[in-house]
Amino acid sequence: MKPVGLIANPASGKDIRRLVAYGSVFDNNEKVNIVRRVILGLDAMGVKDILIMPDYFGIGVRAIEDLKVSSRITFLDMKRDNTQDDSARAAEILNELGVACIITLGGDGTNRVVAKTCAETPLLPISTGTNNVFPSMVEGTLAGMAAGFTAIDSSDRPDFIKQAPRLTIKYGSEIVDMALIDIVVSKPGFIGTRAVWDISTLQEIFLSRAEPGNIGFSSIGGNISEMPSTNGKGIHIIIGPGSYEIKAPIAPGLIRSVPVKAYRLFEPGEEMPLAHTPAMIALDGERERIERKKMQVAVEIDLHGPWVIDIPRALQQAAKQRLFHNPSPSRR
Amino acid sequence: MELSQEKLLEMYKKMVTVREFEQSLSEAVASGTLPGFVHLGIGQEAVHVGVAYALRATDWVTSTHRDHGMLIARGADIKRCRAEIFGKADGYCKGKGGSMHLAAFDKNAPGCNGILGPSQTINNGIALALKRRGEGDIAVVLFGDGAAHRGEFHEALNLASCWKLPSLAICVNNQYAISVCFDDACSIDDIAARASGYGMPGLVVDGNDVMAVYEAVTETVKSIREGKGPALLELKTRRYKGHFEGDPQSYKTPEEIAEEMKHDPIPIFAKQLLEQEITTEEDLNAIEEEVQKELQEAIEFTDQSPYPSLEEIYTDLTYEERRAV
Numbered sequence: 001m002k003p004v005g006l007i008a009n010p011a012s013g014k015d016i017r018r019l020v021a022y023g024s025v026f027d028n029n030e031k032v033n034i035v036r037r038v039i040l041g042l043d044a045m046g047v048k049d050i051l052i053m054p055d056y057f058g059i060g061v062r063a064i065e066d067l068k069v070s071s072r073i074t075f076l077d078m079k080r081d082n083t084q085d086d087s088a089r090a091a092e093i094l095n096e097l098g099v100a101c102i103i104t105l106g107g108d109g110t111n112r113v114v115a116k117t118c119a120e121t122p123l124l125p126i127s128t129g130t131n132n133v134f135p136s137m138v139e140g141t142l143a144g145m146a147a148g149f150t151a152i153d154s155s156d157r158p159d160f161i162k163q164a165p166r167l168t169i170k171y172g173s174e175i176v177d178m179a180l181i182d183i184v185v186s187k188p189g190f191i192g193t194r195a196v197w198d199i200s201t202l203q204e205i206f207l208s209r210a211e212p213g214n215i216g217f218s219s220i221g222g223n224i225s226e227m228p229s230t231n232g233k234g235i236h237i238i239i240g241p242g243s244y245e246i247k248a249p250i251a252p253g254l255i256r257s258v259p260v261k262a263y264r265l266f267e268p269g270e271e272m273p274l275a276h277t278p279a280m281i282a283l284d285g286e287r288e289r290i291e292r293k294k295m296q297v298a299v300e301i302d303l304h305g306p307w308v309i310d311i312p313r314a315l316q317q318a319a320k321q322r323l324f325h326n327p328s329p330s331r332r
Numbered sequence: 333m334e335l336s337q338e339k340l341l342e343m344y345k346k347m348v349t350v351r352e353f354e355q356s357l358s359e360a361v362a363s364g365t366l367p368g369f370v371h372l373g374i375g376q377e378a379v380h381v382g383v384a385y386a387l388r389a390t391d392w393v394t395s396t397h398r399d400h401g402m403l404i405a406r407g408a409d410i411k412r413c414r415a416e417i418f419g420k421a422d423g424y425c426k427g428k429g430g431s432m433h434l435a436a437f438d439k440n441a442p443g444c445n446g447i448l449g450p451s452q453t454i455n456n457g458i459a460l461a462l463k464r465r466g467e468g469d470i471a472v473v474l475f476g477d478g479a480a481h482r483g484e485f486h487e488a489l490n491l492a493s494c495w496k497l498p499s500l501a502i503c504v505n506n507q508y509a510i511s512v513c514f515d516d517a518c519s520i521d522d523i524a525a526r527a528s529g530y531g532m533p534g535l536v537v538d539g540n541d542v543m544a545v546y547e548a549v550t551e552t553v554k555s556i557r558e559g560k561g562p563a564l565l566e567l568k569t570r571r572y573k574g575h576f577e578g579d580p581q582s583y584k585t586p587e588e589i590a591e592e593m594k595h596d597p598i599p600i601f602a603k604q605l606l607e608q609e610i611t612t613e614e615d616l617n618a619i620e621e622e623v624q625k626e627l628q629e630a631i632e633f634t635d636q637s638p639y640p641s642l643e644e645i646y647t648d649l650t651y652e653e654r655r656a657v
Contacts, residue, residue: 016547018533019533019551027528028522029520056521081591188608190544191543191604192543192546192547193548193551292607292609
């Protein structure tokens with residue numbers, strides 16, 4: 001049986017959107033509780049080995065205090081610098097160690113970082129961030145059980161694991177960065193507190209999905225009435241007065257009227273050049289990059305994002321396989 | 333977060349001024365020309381400048397003995413600051429405050445306080461006065477991670493919240509309370525998390541990134557001015573010098589010190605300005621030369637200033653006299 005990896009980002013769920021919006025504060029003690037429940041779920045499914053990323057708060061260390069489980073729990077021996085690079089490094093190591101899946105605790109930002117280095121290893125993302133489209137709000141116990149089923153399931157690529165799309169930023173043919181949900185292009189400025197909430201600075205948005213049920217910039221696309229099913233295509237939205245004024249929840253509790261000049265779907269492999277440089281680029285909700293004047297920068301969508309476990313479907317399959325039935329007396 | 337090129341370069345100059353000012357104090361202590369306790373904020377310039385530029389002149393700022401830089405960032409005259417620290421008559425407090433009690437009332441900065449913790453309750457008093465005055469000004473208090481474990485911190489936050497005071501509490505978490513490491517002394521990883529216990533927003537900010545500090549304080553202050561009540565910010569930074577000048581920092585490993593130096597706020601800001609083509613290396617060098625010239629003038633001013641006369645010892649003890657300082 002393959003081990004299961006776990007990455008809990010101690011910095012998620014704490015940025016300025018607690019002030020400029022109404023984001024929940026995700027206290028690390030709560031993350032400790034979630035990890036504890038995940039481990040109990042994994043243990044109940046018979047997972048033998050759990051590998052955890054060490055972090056500055058000691059989420060994993062605190063989670064296993066006084067926890068009685070049969071699973072063997074090991075912390076990754078890795079360099080740590082208390083930045084998002086830790087998550088990227090841990091994902092790379094877990095992939096090399098051949099884990100069945102990586103459970104992540106974080107938001108879109110955390111999962112973006114993990115997705116950059118986890119290669120083919122599936123993710124099971126639990127939401128503890130702010131604008132969360134990629135990870136699910138799911139009870140840790142169930143997440144642990146679904147991850148446990150993934151570890152014991154012998155099928156090569158079961159149908160409860162699907163590959164997500166991704167948006168890439170390219171200089172010519174070279175991919176220099178990526179996002180899972182949105183790339184937001186704003187007027188040039190500083191990275192500062194990273195979050196994006198000022199509509200007046202927006203210039204254009206690229207989305208990998210657009211559904212009204214999403215929070216964040218993805219909701220702008222989702223709330224356009226005639227938006228067709230994207231089905232693997234990307235959505236490019238030009239911000240500015242013109243065609244629509246779209247009411248959209250761009251952050252928790254922050255519902256803004258966003259002027260949309262035009263939008264269109266773009267195909268996988270189609271290069272979408274940035275209309276303006278210099279520009280500030282936010283990836284999955286965080287200001288990350290400054291593109292300089294006259295840089296030839298393009299965005300593309302492809303279907304090579306991370307593999308993601310569908311928790312309800314995984315648990316359904318586990319139930320069908322009678323994995324939740326205690327052995328009958330005759331089998332004991 | 334739109335700031336003009338002029339304003340951004342002014343901020344850079346302030347950061348360099350604070351650094352060089354403090355560095356010159358360090359040298360003065362080492363050479364024996366500056367006696368007594370001096371606590372330097374080298375490494376924390378992004379905190380001072382980021383906070384100062386997000387406030388308006390009519391706001392008030394109370395700080396600690398490590399915050400000479402806060403006064404300088406607020407526009408206090410470095411000549412008078414230095415003269416005060418050297419106990420000279422031309423200093424802001426006529427040489428009677430020194431490093432520990434440096435104050436600049438013309439900058440609404442009642443100053444540094446040698447006792448850490450009570451500043452927060454003093455700040456509540458200022459905030460209450462400002463609330464009654466009703467002109468939309470706010471009171472800001474800076475304190476360290478050590479002070480955040482004292483009773484006054486909790487009392488002040490509670491009362492500020494109950495009375496919805498226009499108060500901003502800023503914890504400058506430099507990871508050390510004298511020689512005690514934050515990780516060994518705090519039950520949680522973020523002081524800002526304590527805000528929720530008092531019904532106010534709490535944010536953690538990179539205190540080595542001046543623009544992150546500026547932006548976070550700007551947004552927080554906006555919320556406070558709108559009457560939404562007090563807030564707590566935690567600016568995570570590093571203290572490059574010992575607790576006081578002469579402290580060899582034997583409680584830090586060489587690796588830790590080397591790691592701290594990688595996050596120096598001044599080169600970080602310089603890099604941002606250059607990357608965005610806001611300025612050039614030559615302009616930054618010119619700013620640094622200008623700062624050296626101004627610092628030299630402050631040194632000469634201090635050297636030429638007399639010590640206060642003996643008759644001064646019983647003056648400035650009452651409110652009316654203090655007001656005139």
